[in-house]
Amino acid sequence: RAKVMNEAQLYSLQRLSAVIMAPLVLVHLITIMYAVRGGLSAEEILARTSGASAWTVFYGVFVVAVSVHAPLGLRKILIEWAGVKRRLAGWIAVMLGGIVFITGMRAVIAVSGVMA
Numbered sequence: 001r002a003k004v005m006n007e008a009q010l011y012s013l014q015r016l017s018a019v020i021m022a023p024l025v026l027v028h029l030i031t032i033m034y035a036v037r038g039g040l041s042a043e044e045i046l047a048r049t050s051g052a053s054a055w056t057v058f059y060g061v062f063v064v065a066v067s068v069h070a071p072l073g074l075r076k077i078l079i080e081w082a083g084v085k086r087r088l089a090g091w092i093a094v095m096l097g098g099i100v101f102i103t104g105m106r107a108v109i110a111v112s113g114v115m116a
Helices: 007-037 042-049 053-080 086-112
Strands: none
Touching: 007 053, 042 086, 053 086
């Protein structure tokens, strides 16, 4: 049987993912503002990101952090505010994390041109 993390460990994991996400969100927003103000089209942005391994790693780490952070937050909301049982909330969180991870990584791969 798999070892289940306790509430303190899940709390710490969510806080760690927030610490990782904070600078990534800041860089992402600055980059988007730069691109929009610079008048870059989607085609120009894709041309700049295709094959750029630094951006691939950046957004890969971002996806992993979000895949951990958001489901843990939703789990807590489901338990504390919606009255959902911990076990069910945990499964919902795991499913959401998987969906976010898979769709996020597919986007990173598509934009980076890794599989091209």
